[in-house]
Amino acid sequence: MEKQKIHPYIPIFIGVISVSLSAIFVKLANAEAGVIAFYRMLFSVLIMAPLFFGKYTNEIKELRIRDWLFSSVAGIFLAFHFILWFESLNYTSVASSTVLVTLQPLFAFVGTYFFFKENITLKTILAGVIAIVGSILISWGDFKLSGTAFYGDMLALVACALVTAYFLFGQDVRKRLSLVTYTMVVYAVSTITLFIYVLIKGESFGPYPTMDWIWFILLAIVPNLLGHTLFNWSIKYVSTNVVSIAILFEPIGAAILALLIFKEYLIATQIIGGFIVIVGILLFVVDEKKIFKFFSKKA
Incomplete structure (x- = not known):
């Protein structure tokens, strides 16, 4: 991977904190899942537009058919990831939904191996398994609930597969494009896809209460522009596997916020699982030897 002055783990860390707020904002909004996703992407595109049209439009001419x-x-996968994940929050808890949607190593390990021929060490696999076991423990109690909760869990799991595919396709294109151009193209495609989806479903584009519009805008600014954009920046310099495992921190932050805001109390298995997730992530980081490289550069 290409080297960069800013260590990739720094924006990845900020990105994880940002995306942890996503489920909270979605749950606070009253609109349909497709509508929430549409406005999240639309406002993201509108906010980015001045920067893109002021400096990066020339890159559009250089895009190849493959790009x-x-x-x-990637944009289509991202759109349906949001639809299914947001819908899952209507049926299951924030903790369980975010856990399942962040089980990306299950898909990323396989995808990067077959499509990008990236080497996966035994220690990396072990780290991923530990993190995944911890994630499952977090939502263990929810798996035993009603069929409605199970349905929400399945939606979140499919959403996980879709966002992993989004990152895999992005990893290939992002190596050749600037962050702004790539993000603008992907978000624009995603917005169009969601617009068509909302029309077909017959869902309403408005009016909505003022607070809903605030949640829509915050979704665009915090998880998208500060969260996913940082992940898009990072996958130019690190493997999709690194981003996927780091995102496993998201359920921990989301679960804590859900406890404070929605009174969704954590059970023992969720707390223990959270610690196991952290152990798995740290094991992966040590395996990649990024910490040692980071401090050696600073010395």
């Missing part, structure tokens, strides 16, 4: 294809596919 357009991969960026479009």
Whole structure:
């Protein structure tokens, strides 16, 4: 991977904190899942537009057919990831939904191996397994609940597969494009996809209460522009596996926020699972030897 002055783990850390707020904002909004996702992406595009049209429009002419294809596919995957994940929050808890949607190593390990021929060490696999076991423990109690909760869990799991595909396609394109151009193209495709989806579903584009519009805008600014954009920046310099495992921190932050805001209390298995997730992530970081490289550069 290409080297960068700013260590990739720093923006990844900030990104994880930002995306942890996503489920909270979604749950606070009263609109349909597709509508929430549409406005999240629309406001993201509108906020980015001045920067893009002021400096990066020339890059559009340099896009190859492969770039357009991969960026479009990534945008479509991202759109349906949001639809299914937001819908899952209507049926299951924030902790369980965010846990399942962040089980990306299950898919990323396989995807990067077959599509990008990235080497996966035994220690990396062990780290991923530990993190995944911890994630499952967090939502263990919820798996035993009603069929409605189980349905929400399945939606979140499919959403997980879709966002992993989004990152995999993005990893290929992002290596050749600037962050702003890539993000603008992908978010624009995602916005169009969601607009068509909302029209087909017959959902309302408005009016909505003022607070809903605030949640829509915050979703665009915090998880998207500060969260996913930082992840898009990072995958130019690190493997999708690194981002996928780091995102496993999201359920921990989301669960704590859900406890404070929605009184969704954590049980023992969720707390223990959270610690196991952290152990798995740290094991992966040590395996990648990024910590030692980071401090050696600072010395």
